[in-house]
Amino acid sequence: MSTDKRPQDDRLTDAQRKAVDALTEAPQYAGKSKLYVFAHLPAREKATYFREHFLIPCIAAVIVIALCTFVIVRFVSPRERPALYAAVVDSTLPLGEATKLEEQYEQQLGRDVIIDDYFDTQKDGLSKLQTMISDKQIDVVIAPPNVFKELAGYGYFTNLTSALSADEYHNLHMYAADFHGFDDSDLADDVDDSGSGKGKAEPYGLKLDDAKRWHTFATDDAALIGVVANTQQSGNARHFIDYLYN
Numbered sequence: 631m632s633t634d635k636r637p638q639d640d641r642l643t644d645a646q647r648k649a650v651d652a653l654t655e656a657p658q659y660a661g662k663s664k665l666y667v668f669a670h671l672p673a674r675e676k677a678t679y680f681r682e683h684f685l686i687p688c689i690a691a692v693i694v695i696a697l698c699t700f701v702i703v704r705f706v707s708p709r710e711r712p713a714l715y716a717a718v719v720d721s722t723l724p725l726g727e728a729t730k731l732e733e734q735y736e737q738q739l740g741r742d743v744i745i746d747d748y749f750d751t752q753k754d755g756l757s758k759l760q761t762m763i764s765d766k767q768i769d770v771v772i773a774p775p776n777v778f779k780e781l782a783g784y785g786y787f788t789n790l791t792s793a794l795s796a797d798e799y800h801n802l803h804m805y806a807a808d809f810h811g812f813d814d815s816d817l818a819d820d821v822d823d824s825g826s827g828k829g830k831a832e833p834y835g836l837k838l839d840d841a842k843r844w845h846t847f848a849t850d851d852a853a854l855i856g857v858v859a860n861t862q863q864s865g866n867a868r869h870f871i872d873y874l875y876n
Contacts, residue, residue: 713741719749719773727847783827785812787834787856806833
């Protein structure tokens with residue numbers, strides 16, 4: 631009597647053998663790119679395959695492109711500049727009065743202006759002011775005498791004899807106040823040395839004591855106005871000064 635056993639595979643049904651063969655076969659798209667696989671899949675399987683392999687990368691790409699476009703547009707397009715930016719330092723206007731002055735001057739000028747009274751030198755107002763002046767964002771500064779003197783010493787203001795026309799200065803010279811400007815021409819190379827307030831005294835500020843329109847909004851506290859040295863809107867700055875005095 632023979633003791634040979636039939637191979638194990640002989641006990642499998644046809645269906646089972648087909649399943650085993652399918653498992654041992656190399657994947658249909660082995661070594662192919664995802665795009666190739668997507669292109670050759672049956673239509674009913676494309677949506678699922680797209681969600682699993684392409685959806686998140688596509689969303690990320692769209693976000694990156696949108697951000698890049700935004701940055702490029704902002705970089706190549708100049709920022710809209712108000713006709714005048716006036717910095718009001720250390721509450722020389724009561725709360726809410728800067729907005730009223732801004733609205734009335736906009737109506738008179740017919741263009742957008744900003745009267746910004748958020749410059750508190752006891753907090754970060756001075757650094758904010760210095761940064762904005764450096765970026766050529768501010769046209770005129772209104773400040774109490776002690777702060778104005780400090781800013782003039784930094785060289786932030788234009789001599790009023792050149793900032794105003796001859797007729798304008800003639801009409802306002804009685805309100806002019808001299809301050810020492812910035813001059814580092816005679817200083818040594820000491821890192822602690824500075825030319826602040828070492829320049830000759832020149833008329834950098836106009837006292838607002840008798841500026842009629844200014845006192846429609848302001849308190850009786852002393853304040854001065856000066857034209858920022860690097861303003862690119864000197865004509866609008868002069869117009870605003872004339873507006874405050876008349």
